[in-house]
Amino acid sequence: MRKSELNRFLDQAQAMCDERGVRLTAQRREVLGIIHAAGQPIGAYEILERMRQGGRKPAPPTVYRALEFLLQEHLIHKLETLHAYVACSHPDHPHASQFLICSQCGEVDELESAGLDGTLSDLARTRGFRPQSHTVEVSGTCAECAQGKSAG
Ligand SMILES: [Zn+2]
Ligand SMILES: [Zn+2]
Structure with a gap:
């Protein structure tokens, strides 16, 4: 995945959050970026691992809170059967x-x-x-x- 594509996706998510009056914090943005870049369903532990590769040590609850937020804002979906997350293909409107x-x-x-x-x-x-x-x-x-x- 090209970096510019990822940035475009994240900027779009940022704009959507601004419009809704909610905050896409740096941490939430990072989690969303990891999920989008994965291109495949990714579990919470894997997300945590990738954040650690960035040199930081985020606590699991922080990641779970970020995931909660992203789910709530329809930026990602949870796949129950896989216990994994995917970025939403059309996050601009709520949908089943x-x-x-x-x-x-x-x-x-x-x-x-x-x-x-x-x-x-x-x-x-x-x-x-x-x-x-x-x-x-x-x-x-x-x-x-x-x-x-x-x-x-
Ligand atoms: Zn296949
Ligand atoms: Zn969707």
């Missing part, structure tokens, strides 16, 4: 997400289907259930792995 997760290369593709979202909400309501949020995770094989290309 669907993820295609390749079990071979770990690639994650974020989908956004209002139709599927509506169907799930309708089904939940027929059971008297009030959904707060939902994330659909579909595991399988991505197009590249299906073609037999190794991702390395």
Whole structure:
């Protein structure tokens, strides 16, 4: 990933936070940058490790608080099945997400289907259930792995 692309992404996140009146602190920005640069789902421990490589020693609660903030601001999503985080592909608006997760290369593709979202909400309501949020995770094989290309 090119550095300028990462900076563009972080500046965009910064602008969004400014607009919402919330603070993207240096630490939150760093955590977001690590998740975005990973390009794959990344766990909290791995994030902590990468921050330590930068020479500092952040405490785990600091990282968890940063993750909480980023989730709350819809800048990242949590993949429950993998216990890992991914940067959101379209953080400018709140949305329910669907993820295609390749079990071979770990690639994650974020989908956004209002139709599927509506169907799930309708089904939940027929059971008297009030959904707060939902994330659909579909595991399988991505197009590249299906073609037999190794991702390395
Ligand atoms: Zn998203
Ligand atoms: Zn794959």
